[in-house]
Amino acid sequence: MKFLVTGxxxxxxxxxxxxxxxxxxxxxxxxIQIDPDVVEKLKKISGAxxxxxxxxxxxxxxxxxxxxxxxxPDITH
Numbered sequence: 001m002k003f004l005v006t007g008x009x010x011x012x013x014x015x016x017x018x019x020x021x022x023x024x025x026x027x028x029x030x031x032i033q034i035d036p037d038v039v040e041k042l043k044k045i046s047g048a049x050x051x052x053x054x055x056x057x058x059x060x061x062x063x064x065x066x067x068x069x070x071x072x073p074d075i076t077h
Contacts, residue, residue: 009035021045031055
């Protein structure tokens with residue numbers, strides 16, 4: 001099981017990512033702009049950061065979203 005969270009470093013998305021990481025669920029956090037401060041906070045939750053991948057992607061661009069799924073074909077949710 002792996003989750004894709006769009007807006008993953010935004011206010012709500014980061015909370016969702018933190019919740020998933022706390023449950024040891026792998027996450028792909030996609031956002032139009034990755035917030036480095038949020039990344040640092042989430043790294044503390046996930047330890048070494050192995051359970052999360054950050055990708056820059058605009059959900060309004062189908063090609064960018066397609067590339068997320070090509071890079072992570074194991075996304076289930």
